[in-house]
Structures are given as structure tokens and as C-alpha cells.
Amino acid sequence: MKDLAEPRRFVLRAPAQVMRLRRMGAAFPTRLSFLPTLLRRLHDDAAQVTRPVWRIDKAGYGHAVYSIDLGGHTYSLVAVSTRISDAQRTDRVIAQEWDSAYVLYDGIPDAAEIARICQAAPKQEAARFGERDLVLSRANKSVRLFTHVVQALRAGRQPDADRIRDTGYLMRTTAVYGNGKFGIADRARIADRPGLGGPFMAEMLTVWLIRGFTHDLVEHLGGATLDRHLKRHLGIGNATGLGMAPFLVSHPLLLDAWMQVRETALARVRAIPDLTSAEVACLRSLAGRVTRHLGDWRVPDADAQAEIGLLRREWSGFIRHLGDVTLQGPEPINALWEAAQTGSVALQELVAAFLIEPFGALVDGLTECMATPFLPRIEPEMPVAEIRVALMRDWGWALAVDFDRTDQQAQFWYVSQAKLEPRLGLRHHEPGAERESPLDVARQVQAMARTLEQHDGDLIGFLRAHPEHRAALRRVQTLIRHPYAEIRDNLIDADCRPVDMLRCKLAFFGAAKFDPKSDRWTRITLAQGAPLADELDRTPDWWMPAFGTA
Amino acid sequence: MKRSRAELAAQLMKAARGAGLPLGVAEDLYAAAGFLDPEDVARIAADLAQGGAELVALMHALDAVECGQGSSLTSSLAPALAAARGWRLEAGRKAEGAVPVLSHRIEIPDDRWAELDAHAARTYVPDTAASRAQGAGAGQIDND
Known part of the structure; x- marks a missing residue:
């Protein structure tokens, strides 16, 4: 610090x-959120964005490369725009095709690397990536607004301001993968680099650059320039489902x-x-x-x-x-x-x-x-009495749950075999609960506490006799030193709304304009009102932007 | 195929859960991914195929070492699992000093990865029309 x-x-x-x-x-983004933090850094570094490659055809398909220097390193976004049918356009994990795909690359890719990425990126999870690929993402068009903006520009006028205000983005990312997924670089590669050391900084850099690509794409298709104040209000959307929620429990x-x-x-x-x-x-x-x-x-x-x-x-x-x-x-x-x-x-x-x-x-x-850089650790030497005090002090909300009531364990989190899409099921009505993901933290800790009540001996003996409680014990120990480490609600209760977890995490990203589609799915807008690529010399001042004034 | 450390961590966690090991032991394996070499992964896969008893016993032995109790630690996995706890294992005892995380990729033979995949698959719920329609809380087409 x-x-x-x-x-x-x-x-x-x-x-x-x-x-x-x-x-x-009910969380809102703050100036401490990740995207505002990144943009302050880009401003402080007087970062310059260049577009060394623009090979997009008249129909808007092809690829482009954007490069930016940050903290002594150059990073490049390779953007690939592809034709897909309307029947294939879904924001869900089960999607197989997307309007556009992206890789944030460590350095400046040569022609061979660009060709490799153009082949692999549109396949997303079905492809393998390399150590210089830092982030993998994809985005779908907000079809109505994208089409309207292109048509307006082609007709020689600016798009309708109300429609830009109401939607706020031209494309929605539907996944932004970092940290080793599908063979991309582990976070360790960039964790010590200036500007990218904070959480999700590479991902934020990616989505901010994607936003610029969406602007360039509609101007290319429309054959005219968007008014700057309209362009600034076009952020980058995101559609987020259950896949994001377990992160808060597992980290x-x-x-x-x-x-x-x-x-x-x-x-x-x-x-x-x-x-x-x-x-x-x-x-x-x-x-x-x-x-x-x-x-x-x-x-x-x-x-x-x-x-x-x-x-x-x-x-x-x-x-x-x-x-x-x-x-x-x-x-x-x-x-x-x-x-x-x-x-x-x-x-x-x-x-x-x-x-x-x-x-x-x-x-x-x-x-x-x-x-x-740390992960929670088990502390087997801790006195049992200290665990009992911690349970009474920190876990009353979990110990009070009556898990004999069906409503208090009504839901179960799971990963579907279908492209490993995270889903939520009703325990008493749907099959699969025996394979549920371990987000039932309150139930785990309560079970551990009850067993510990009967235990006469030290913690090592407890761990040896009851390895099934090792995870719950670690959570209790973690919360002693990290008091904000746990969501203090029963995540399998009938009333649990995963969208609350999504909003919390998204607010830390810097997202706004939360647009929930269900209790487990939301759209948001990122970077609305944020500086454009050629505005990084301006002191960033775009928290809670208002249309036409940011 | 070369795998990232994050891929290995996630795979070990799921495979251990799928093989029926306690969640806490699966988490220990997740934490150890940055300290394992390919032979370690082979040994873990072999033990998971046998029910994971060696892994569970090893965690208990390391608990004992962490508390200053003597324990016989003959497993070649012990140093890596100790490193994941933030200390070194020297002559069967805990020694202070963190072991550097291995950030380079790790070569895992595809058949071994498939073994781990088979365990991990036991944590996935088969797809049904109902779960596809309702489980994610979203529709299946987004052309708006």
C-alpha cells in the first residue's frame, strides 16, 4: 500500500x-472497482492505443489487432468478427458460436500468431491456447442497437440518442476467461507486472479494448463517425449467469x-x-x-x-x-x-x-x-476451544438454520454435463443433488460443529477421525482472521438469489446498469462513460455516468 | 499435452471430489498444483483410482508434522503438499520458509488427464431438457 x-x-x-x-x-461500483482502477493507471502511464491491423471486410467480418503499452509491457487484443446465424446467438455457456471472439496477447503478435488466434478464438472452450494468450473472451451483438447504429450512420445521420441511452452497448461479452483456462497463461505470468497485478486487471483491459473494437466496427460498417458523446456512452455489455457466483465462495x-x-x-x-x-x-x-x-x-x-x-x-x-x-x-x-x-x-x-x-x-x-497470493490453510494446532468460540461468534447465522426443513435446503448448485454449464436445481423435485457443488457452506459448518460438540480431544484427532469436516473447519479458521471472507447466508435456501452474488462481484469489476433477467442471470454495462482510447490523457471522472454529461 | 497450473488445480479438485475424497482433501490438492511435477500427478491419479486412501493419510501425517508430532512420511508427494501449506519438509519435520511456486506449464500425458477427467465427470449432472430450459435461469436465444 x-x-x-x-x-x-x-x-x-x-x-x-x-x-x-x-x-x-445491492452493491454499486466504486472508484476502487477494478475497471476504474485500471483506467486511472492507463491515464497515469499516458498509455497509447494503436491499431496496427484492420482486416475487416465490407460485411464486418475479419480480424483486427489493437496494442497498448502498460507498465513497460505491450499487450495486444486480437479481435475476430464472425458471421453467425440468429439461431446460434445465445449468451449462455452452452453456446457454440459467437459474433466475435478475442484474445489478449502478451506482446505484439506476428502474422503466424494472429493466424493461430483467428483459428482458435472463435472455437473458445473447444480450442487450446498458449502461454502468451492472457485472456480469452467472446461477445455477441446487441442486435437491435447494433443494426440501428449501422443503419443510421449509413443514412448519414447519428443514431437515436434515446436508444443508445437505453441499451448502452453494442455488444455483450458472455465470458471473459483468465488465469490458465483452456491453456492460456496462468495468472502467475502477469501477477507481478505493473498495472496488471490487481485482480482481473488483464480481463478489464480486455473488455475496455473490446469496447473500442465495437465502436470501430459500427463506424466501419456505417461508413461514418459516431459523435464522440454518443460513442463515450456506448460501454461494453456483459451477460452473466451462475458461473460467476461460486467464485465468491471458492476464493x-x-x-x-x-x-x-x-x-x-x-x-x-x-x-x-x-x-x-x-x-x-x-x-x-x-x-x-x-x-x-x-x-x-x-x-x-x-x-x-x-x-x-x-x-x-x-x-x-x-x-x-x-x-x-x-x-x-x-x-x-x-x-x-x-x-x-x-x-x-x-x-x-x-x-x-x-x-x-x-x-x-x-x-x-x-x-x-x-x-x-494466498489460499486458505488448515491450522491443525489450533485449540478446539478457539474453534468453539469462533463458531459461536461468527457462525450463528449458519448454526441457526433448520436443515430438516425442506425450504432451507431447497436448492442445489451443480455443473451440468452440457458444456459444464453451472446450474441450480430444486433438490426435492430434480435429479442430481447427490452430485451437487459444495456451496452448502452453512450446512457443512453446522454438521462440523455438531460433530465437534461430541469430540473429546485435540483438533488433530478431530481431523483424523472426521476428514469429511476438513473443508468446513478450514472455513471456520479462515473467518477468524479474514472476517469478510464468507457470505453470511444459506446458499441452498429456497430464498437464495444467486443474482445477488453476481451483482456483488460485478460491482467490484465496475459494472453498472444492472439489468436482471431472472434470479440467477443478469446483464450489465461496463465502461459506459469511460474514456475512449484517444481520451486517456483526460483525468478519469466517469463514476455513475449520465447520458451526455460524462 | 501441456497444462496450465490453474487447469491442473481445477482438475485435481474435481477429480478428488469425483473419486469420493473429502472436500477438504480435494482443496489441499488444488492448493498443491503449483508444486507438483508430472510424476506427482501420476501418483495422485494412481491413488485416486484406488480410492485415495494414501492421499487422506498423507494429509493427516502432514497435520501431525505441522503440530510438531513425529510422523512417517515416505510418500514422494509429501514435499509438494507441505509446500502448499507454506512450509518446507526437512527430515520429516516442518521447516520455515516458503517454497517458490512453479509457474511453468506441466506436461501431463493425455491418458492420465483422461483418468482424472473420468473422476471429475462424477461431479457433473446429466443434462435434461428441463435443466437446460430452467437450470441456468436464462433463455436459449438472445437476438434482442
Whole structure:
């Protein structure tokens, strides 16, 4: 961390409050999220994007290469655009074809490497990749908007601004694979590199470059240039399903690191003793942008839209505090924070992100703590009494679940044989529960705790007698030192909504405009309002962008 | 075929689960992927084929060593599994000092990978029309 001394801060919010699924499912991106962090780095490095190869035909098919220097290394995005039939266009893992495929390459690929990638990338999971391939991705067109934009440009006019505002992207990525998948490079290859050391930085660089390719593609097909403010508002979409959810369970130390960073940032800004007039002006200006962003955020799902409507009303009530005496007293940021506590969970999480945003100098250094090379370890020498104390202190939410009730273990997570697509089933109505994925953490820990109650001896003896509880014991030990490492809800309960897990992770990526399609599937927008490739010299300022103003 | 370390980790975890080993032991194998050589993987595959008793016993033996208890550790896998715990195994005892993770790819014969695949496949649920339609929570065509 850059900070030499820990700035004054409040006590962090309690994990028992922060790590509840419904609150995680109300998360908003912050300036500490991965994509904003990357774009600040690109700005600081005065990075330049070039397009050394553009071999796209009149119909929009072919390949292109984009290169960028970052931290003393050159990275290249190889983009491959392919014709597919409408019947093949699905955002799900079971897809076999995509409108476009991508590889982020370590260096500048020569002709042979470009040819190899052009052959392999469209096959995605069915192909093998090499050590210089850092990220593998694919994206499908948002067909209606893509077609509209091309047609408008061909007709010599700009596309309809309302349609750009409502969709917000030309293509949706449907997977962004990093860290060794299908033979691509292990994360270890880039973990120590400047600019790519943070979590998902290579993936974020990939999607930001893909966004630029989608802009170039419609301009190529339309034979005209998009207005800059329209182009800036075209981010890159993403469709995300259950595949993303288990990550938060299987990477507890990363989850803890991300949450610790965000919560520390909030605790620091709450302790700011007073505000300069410039800071007050910044907060007021930012509040107006949030109002417009919320106004732009429209989704088809009626329940989700109703929640957005409630948030708009609450926000409009909250920002009155920016004009009253609240900012004139001591610790004005904390006063604003306290004022939000009477609102919904969604308002509280939005206000947390809002209050962090203007204070980069105070919080940005924390992002260097977001990655960890460690994995949870078993500690066999730990006294059993310490485990029992930890169970009572940290796991009451799991121990209280009645797993004899069918609703409290109604669902089971599994991996389908069909292209290994992650799915969720109903335990009492569908086959396959005997092969469920181990996301039943609460049930595992409760079973371990009950067995431990009967154990008379040390932990080594317990582990030897009950190897089936080794994983649960490790989770309990991990949570002692990493208090934000665990989602404190029963993930097999009938009421568990995986989309809450997706939103939490996506918010850490920097995603916004959450557009849930079901309780286990969502679309989002990334990089909307973010600098374009030729705007990296501008200081990034695009959190919660509003149409036409970012 | 050469495999990435992340591929090996995921494969060992799934194979161990599929072979019926405790989840915690599967997680230990996942963590060890960065310290294994091809012979180690062959030994793991052979033990999984026999039910995984050696692997489970090895984890228990390493637990004992970590607590300063003597334990006979004759398995050639022991140093790698100790390294995954963040320490070195020297003369059957725990020695401080992390072992560097091996970041280079690892050559795994295809038939051995297939053996592991066969175990891993026991963690997959057969596809049905109902699960295909409803399990992912999404439709099957996205032309909007």
C-alpha cells in the first residue's frame, strides 16, 4: 500500500451486516472497482492505443489487432468478427458460436500468431491456447442497437440518442476467461507486472479494448463517425449467469480483501473532519450526476424497475442534506452517512460509493491490497476451544438454520454435463443433488460443529477421525482472521438469489446498469462513460455516468 | 499435452471430489498444483483410482508434522503438499520458509488427464431438457 501511515478512520462496518446476501446484491461500483482502477493507471502511464491491423471486410467480418503499452509491457487484443446465424446467438455457456471472439496477447503478435488466434478464438472452450494468450473472451451483438447504429450512420445521420441511452452497448461479452483456462497463461505470468497485478486487471483491459473494437466496427460498417458523446456512452455489455457466483465462495481470501478495501475506504472518508468549499461543490455536482444516472437506468423487469424507482425517490430525499446544515458540522461525511441509514439497503450502498468517490487521494492506495497470493490453510494446532468460540461468534447465522426443513435446503448448485454449464436445481423435485457443488457452506459448518460438540480431544484427532469436516473447519479458521471472507447466508435456501452474488462481484469489476433477467442471470454495462482510447490523457471522472454529461 | 497450473488445480479438485475424497482433501490438492511435477500427478491419479486412501493419510501425517508430532512420511508427494501449506519438509519435520511456486506449464500425458477427467465427470449432472430450459435461469436465444 502506498500509504505510509493509516489515516484516521471510523470502525469498519461489521461483517455480520456487510456480508448478507441482500446487501451484497445491492452493491454499486466504486472508484476502487477494478475497471476504474485500471483506467486511472492507463491515464497515469499516458498509455497509447494503436491499431496496427484492420482486416475487416465490407460485411464486418475479419480480424483486427489493437496494442497498448502498460507498465513497460505491450499487450495486444486480437479481435475476430464472425458471421453467425440468429439461431446460434445465445449468451449462455452452452453456446457454440459467437459474433466475435478475442484474445489478449502478451506482446505484439506476428502474422503466424494472429493466424493461430483467428483459428482458435472463435472455437473458445473447444480450442487450446498458449502461454502468451492472457485472456480469452467472446461477445455477441446487441442486435437491435447494433443494426440501428449501422443503419443510421449509413443514412448519414447519428443514431437515436434515446436508444443508445437505453441499451448502452453494442455488444455483450458472455465470458471473459483468465488465469490458465483452456491453456492460456496462468495468472502467475502477469501477477507481478505493473498495472496488471490487481485482480482481473488483464480481463478489464480486455473488455475496455473490446469496447473500442465495437465502436470501430459500427463506424466501419456505417461508413461514418459516431459523435464522440454518443460513442463515450456506448460501454461494453456483459451477460452473466451462475458461473460467476461460486467464485465468491471458492476464493474467500479475495472476497475478504475486496470487502476490507471498500469498507476501509468508507471508514476513512467518514472520518474526514471537515470539507473544503471545492469538496462540497464536487459532492453537489456528483449528486446531480447520480440523479441523472438513476433516471437513465431503465430495465424491462418490473420488480427491478420498481426498486430503481424507490431508489430514485430515496436519493432525491437524501441529497437535500447537501444543501442544509449537515455539511457545516463536524465530520460532515459521516453526517451524510448517518442520514442515509434510515433508507433502504440500496440507498445505503449507493451512498457508500458516492461518499468514497471524491476522495481518491485518501483511498486509491488501498487498491494495492485487493490481490492476495494466498489460499486458505488448515491450522491443525489450533485449540478446539478457539474453534468453539469462533463458531459461536461468527457462525450463528449458519448454526441457526433448520436443515430438516425442506425450504432451507431447497436448492442445489451443480455443473451440468452440457458444456459444464453451472446450474441450480430444486433438490426435492430434480435429479442430481447427490452430485451437487459444495456451496452448502452453512450446512457443512453446522454438521462440523455438531460433530465437534461430541469430540473429546485435540483438533488433530478431530481431523483424523472426521476428514469429511476438513473443508468446513478450514472455513471456520479462515473467518477468524479474514472476517469478510464468507457470505453470511444459506446458499441452498429456497430464498437464495444467486443474482445477488453476481451483482456483488460485478460491482467490484465496475459494472453498472444492472439489468436482471431472472434470479440467477443478469446483464450489465461496463465502461459506459469511460474514456475512449484517444481520451486517456483526460483525468478519469466517469463514476455513475449520465447520458451526455460524462 | 501441456497444462496450465490453474487447469491442473481445477482438475485435481474435481477429480478428488469425483473419486469420493473429502472436500477438504480435494482443496489441499488444488492448493498443491503449483508444486507438483508430472510424476506427482501420476501418483495422485494412481491413488485416486484406488480410492485415495494414501492421499487422506498423507494429509493427516502432514497435520501431525505441522503440530510438531513425529510422523512417517515416505510418500514422494509429501514435499509438494507441505509446500502448499507454506512450509518446507526437512527430515520429516516442518521447516520455515516458503517454497517458490512453479509457474511453468506441466506436461501431463493425455491418458492420465483422461483418468482424472473420468473422476471429475462424477461431479457433473446429466443434462435434461428441463435443466437446460430452467437450470441456468436464462433463455436459449438472445437476438434482442
